[in-house]
Amino acid sequence: MGTIAKIHEMLVGRQISCAELTQRYLDEISAANGELNAYVCVTGDEALAAAEAVDKKIAAGEEIGMLEGVPMSLKDNMSTKGILTTCCSKILTGYKPIYDATVWELLRDKGAVLLGKTNMDEFAMGSSCETSCYGGAANPVNTAHVAGGSSGGAASAVGGNLAAYSLGSDTGGSIRQPASFCGVVGLKPTYGAVSRYGLIAYASSLDQIGPVAKTVEDVSLVYDAICKPDKRDSTSKGGSETYSTLNNDIKGMKIGIAREYLDGVRDDVKEAVLAAAEVYKSLGAEIVYFDLPILKFALPVYYIIACAEASSNLGRYDGIRYGYKTAHYNGTHDMICRTRSEGFGGEVQRRILLGTYVLSAGYYDAYYKKAQNLRGTIIKAFNSAFESCDVILAPTVPMTAFEKGHAVSDPIETYLTDICTVPVNIAGLPGVSIPCGFNAKGMPIGMQLIGKSFGEAEILNAAYKYQQAAGENFKDTKWGVKL
Amino acid sequence: MSPELIKDDETMVTREDVENIALLSKLFVPEEELDGLTKSMQEIIDFADAINNAPAGDEGFDNINNLSNVFREDEVVPSFPVEEILKNAPEQAEDHFLVRSRE
Numbered sequence: 001m002g003t004i005a006k007i008h009e010m011l012v013g014r015q016i017s018c019a020e021l022t023q024r025y026l027d028e029i030s031a032a033n034g035e036l037n038a039y040v041c042v043t044g045d046e047a048l049a050a051a052e053a054v055d056k057k058i059a060a061g062e063e064i065g066m067l068e069g070v071p072m073s074l075k076d077n078m079s080t081k082g083i084l085t086t087c088c089s090k091i092l093t094g095y096k097p098i099y100d101a102t103v104w105e106l107l108r109d110k111g112a113v114l115l116g117k118t119n120m121d122e123f124a125m126g127s128s129c130e131t132s133c134y135g136g137a138a139n140p141v142n143t144a145h146v147a148g149g150s151s152g153g154a155a156s157a158v159g160g161n162l163a164a165y166s167l168g169s170d171t172g173g174s175i176r177q178p179a180s181f182c183g184v185v186g187l188k189p190t191y192g193a194v195s196r197y198g199l200i201a202y203a204s205s206l207d208q209i210g211p212v213a214k215t216v217e218d219v220s221l222v223y224d225a226i227c228k229p230d231k232r233d234s235t236s237k238g239g240s241e242t243y244s245t246l247n248n249d250i251k252g253m254k255i256g257i258a259r260e261y262l263d264g265v266r267d268d269v270k271e272a273v274l275a276a277a278e279v280y281k282s283l284g285a286e287i288v289y290f291d292l293p294i295l296k297f298a299l300p301v302y303y304i305i306a307c308a309e310a311s312s313n314l315g316r317y318d319g320i321r322y323g324y325k326t327a328h329y330n331g332t333h334d335m336i337c338r339t340r341s342e343g344f345g346g347e348v349q350r351r352i353l354l355g356t357y358v359l360s361a362g363y364y365d366a367y368y369k370k371a372q373n374l375r376g377t378i379i380k381a382f383n384s385a386f387e388s389c390d391v392i393l394a395p396t397v398p399m400t401a402f403e404k405g406h407a408v409s410d411p412i413e414t415y416l417t418d419i420c421t422v423p424v425n426i427a428g429l430p431g432v433s434i435p436c437g438f439n440a441k442g443m444p445i446g447m448q449l450i451g452k453s454f455g456e457a458e459i460l461n462a463a464y465k466y467q468q469a470a471g472e473n474f475k476d477t478k479w480g481v482k483l
Numbered sequence: 484m485s486p487e488l489i490k491d492d493e494t495m496v497t498r499e500d501v502e503n504i505a506l507l508s509k510l511f512v513p514e515e516e517l518d519g520l521t522k523s524m525q526e527i528i529d530f531a532d533a534i535n536n537a538p539a540g541d542e543g544f545d546n547i548n549n550l551s552n553v554f555r556e557d558e559v560v561p562s563f564p565v566e567e568i569l570k571n572a573p574e575q576a577e578d579h580f581l582v583r584s585r586e
Contacts, residue, residue: 098567234553297537304531311508318509320580322571330585333509341511349510353501353520354527356508366494367531374537412530 002217003164006483007070011058018058018069021481022051022113025071028480029115029162036479037137038147038156040076041084042116047071050113066221068111073163075151076117077124078209079198080104083114087200088132089122091343092323101198102230103167103209110225115163119153122345123314124174124202126150127417128407131347136404139182140477141444145401148178154212155182161480165213165222169199171206172302173397173421176433179212180396180446183435183475185463186212187219188421190454191428193239194223195230203309206302206425216434216464220246223456242457246464251284253462256389258292261420265398272437272445273395279469280393280462288389294381295423297374302422303415304358304371310348311355317343375426382427386452391462395420396433396446420448430456434463436470444475494532496525 001009010016026044033039054069074080077087079097086092100108108114119137121129129152130136137152139145140160147156151168155178158166168175170188179186187210194209201207211222220242227239257277262270277287319325319339326338344352358367385392397417407414424431429450436447451459476482501521505512512520565578574581 300531300533325573336509337511352508
């Protein structure tokens with residue numbers, strides 16, 4: 001049974017009050033956060049107030065919804081009115097938004113209990129959570145390893161039982177990669193399925209919000225609650241419901257494997273993904289192999305587009321309207337430059353510089369325009385791949401979680417960890433990462449199911465059937481609230 | 484040098500490029516960090532240069548999922564009050580953001 005359903009049953013059956021449950025989560029967060037560093041802000045008072053409102057409803061005999069009273073958390077780049085939202089960057093020191101992100105509005109209206117904001121790479125730029133100005137989040141399976149990134153805090157909180165679920169954001173793999181590293185489930189929805197209003201932008205044509213949770217059922221329930229069209233985000237279209245079709249028979253489903261996705265992948269990861277393909281065969285699905293040679297250009301295309309958009313989006317941090325401002329300066333230009341250089345970390349500055357470079361006169365055609373052109377080619381290649389299969393099976397990351405400090409040393413090598421996740425963002429497709437085993441050292445391995453545009457129901461159906469068949473992959477960690 | 488090592492599409496990143504880009508980005512790069520940053524930018528640009536080997540496609544790219552422009556009624560709704568907007572400003576005066584010429 002999923003975590004959300006279990007909590008719902010406990011609350012409705014009056015085995016525990018929502019306030020008691022919330023207090024248990026808060027106690028476990030204060031006990032574990034020193035080591036896991038999953039949370040950068042804990043909202044205890046607000047959480048208990050929300051929990052008491054739910055308890056009143058239950059006491060009055062009113063019916064409560066599935067997500068009502070369920071303790072959860074949000075990544076620190078989602079706007080929460082009156083609650084610190086810093087993108088884990090010094091430049092947003094002390095920033096308290098004056099409005100709520102649409103996703104939080106939707107969940108709060110359904111009675112969600114917000115425990116706090118989770119750690120992330122600064123402005124979601126990174127793959128290990130270590131560019132956070134608060135220091136990285138640890139992997140709950142083995143704290144010598146990173147939780148992954150950029151939504152490292154979300155995956156660490158969920159894997160460490162410090163939230164029933166958490167919302168992350170995924171620009172190039174930032175939900176799926178940490179979910180894979182921490183042995184939990186993470187869904188990156190189709191571009192446009194979930195409103196981005198109130199999500200502090202990194203790369204607007206790639207960013208998408210999605211849930212991280214222990215099981216496919218949990219992820220499905222949360223996705224169904226947040227995939228609503230929103231007037232305030234002109235790229236939001238809304239998605240369709242996924243929960244009722246989770247258990248559909250997948251006999252005859254065509255699962256595609258692109259050979260390129262297995263290139264350069266560590267043997268233990270490749271073996272686990274191919275073993276999952278065998279599980280699918282035993283469930284009556286058909287495995288189809290094909291080639292997607294254009295994928296080898298996905299990573300440079302991603303970095304060019306993401307950095308170009310970031311250089312523009314991050315232009316707004318100037319020390320005038322919010323956040324950090326330098327102490328000493330001479331003139332406005334000097335004030336802005338000093339504020340930005342002191343406020344942004346090294347990786348963010350590197351990406352702003354690269355983005356400005358590829359957009360500047362003389363380089364625009366060779367890099368930005370060419371990358372956009374290739375983006376069209378990649379989308380077309382995925383479309384034709386989906387003529388011969390229903391979903392694509394791939395590794396989420398070519399390796400398992402690396403040890404702390406490893407990612408910071410070499411930027412290019414760190415970029416390579418995103419090789420299996422970025423194509424989905426470039427093409428705007430949905431992708432879900434689910435655990436599919438452990439390596440010899442006991443670190444979780446994740447696999448990814450990629451769907452057609454707005455094909456969330458199909459990939460979650462396939463993910464659920466796999467989870468049912470291979471339940472032993474979901475090993476629990478020693479941390480947090482045990483239900 | 485073997486012919487495959489000569490790449491005529493190679494882009495060189497110079498110290499001056501980095502200084503110029505930093506100015507455009509409104510970032511302040513200290514003198515002692517310029518060489519290191521130039522080298523790191525060169526590595527990233529070499530990596531990005533891989534796209535020069537990609538087949539020249541003619542697919543234009545407009546947007547994802549063929550989203551079309553969204554229109555809505557032009558309804559007048561209340562704006563945020565000035566004091567709310569100014570809440571996060573490092574400095575403010577008389578309902579405005581305040582920027583001193585020096586500090």
